[in-house]
Amino acid sequence: MPQGDRSTSRSGALRRRGCWPLALLVLAGCGGGGDDAPFSLTVPADFATPLAQVTLSGTVSLPAGSERAGGTPTMTIVTCQLGTHTMRWANAADGSSGNAFALWDCPRDIAMWSAPGIPLAPGANPITVTMMDSHRTARATVTITRQ
Numbered sequence: 001m002p003q004g005d006r007s008t009s010r011s012g013a014l015r016r017r018g019c020w021p022l023a024l025l026v027l028a029g030c031g032g033g034g035d036d037a038p039f040s041l042t043v044p045a046d047f048a049t050p051l052a053q054v055t056l057s058g059t060v061s062l063p064a065g066s067e068r069a070g071g072t073p074t075m076t077i078v079t080c081q082l083g084t085h086t087m088r089w090a091n092a093a094d095g096s097s098g099n100a101f102a103l104w105d106c107p108r109d110i111a112m113w114s115a116p117g118i119p120l121a122p123g124a125n126p127i128t129v130t131m132m133d134s135h136r137t138a139r140a141t142v143t144i145t146r147q
Contacts, residue, residue, distance in 0.1 A: 039136035041113075043129055048145040049120070056089065056127065056142065057114040060102060063133035068106065080106040085133045089115045093125040100129055120146040 042058040065083025082104050090097040100115035118127060128141045 039131070039133070039138040041129060041131055041138035041140045043127075043140040043142040046143045046145075048147055050147045051120065052146070053117055053119045054144060055114060055116040056100075056118060056129065057112065058129070058140075059105075059110045060087075060113050060131050060138065061136075062104065062109065062111055063131070064135045065133070066104065080104040082111060083133055085131055087113060087129070087131045089118060089127055089129045091118060091121070091125050091127050093123065094119065094121040100131075102131070120144060122146050 039061045041060045044056060044058065063083035063085035067081050067083070069079045069081070082102060085102065087100040087102055088097060089100050096119050098115065098118070100113050102111040102113040104110075105112050113129070113131070115129065123146060125144045125146060126141055127144060128139055130137065130139045132138075
């Protein structure tokens with residue numbers, strides 16, 4: 001895992017490359033080597049639900065090594081490829097964990113992530129989502145209360 005100082009902040013939105021992600025919590029971390037720009041990860045605000053499982057989603061900065069290829073004046077984007085990364089979620093309430101998946105939203109230059117089928121224990125479920133690339137790590141936690 002990359003080493004370095006980590007900083008956190010709460011914000012209604014984050015301005016990144018000309019877009020406003022629709023999230024209520026942003027945590028940023030920066031690490032050694034290469035691109036030391038903040039790595040942002042958004043999660044939804046805390047909420048309650050009667051459901052036994054949920055799907056979480058949000059946005060995240062593009063990982064190091066992300067590339068856009070091709071393009072013409074009439075078709076500006078041919079392909080967008082995310083750099084190598086790892087994305088996981090973990091539920092502190094019951095110890096469950098799994099993979100989250102990210103896709104590049106090319107026009108907005110951000111990655112949209114999703115973590116389907118997260119099981120919830122009765123009561124508070126602190127869910128931490130983590131994304132790492134070769135230079136940075138970002139974590140964000142949302143608490144979902146199963147009623």
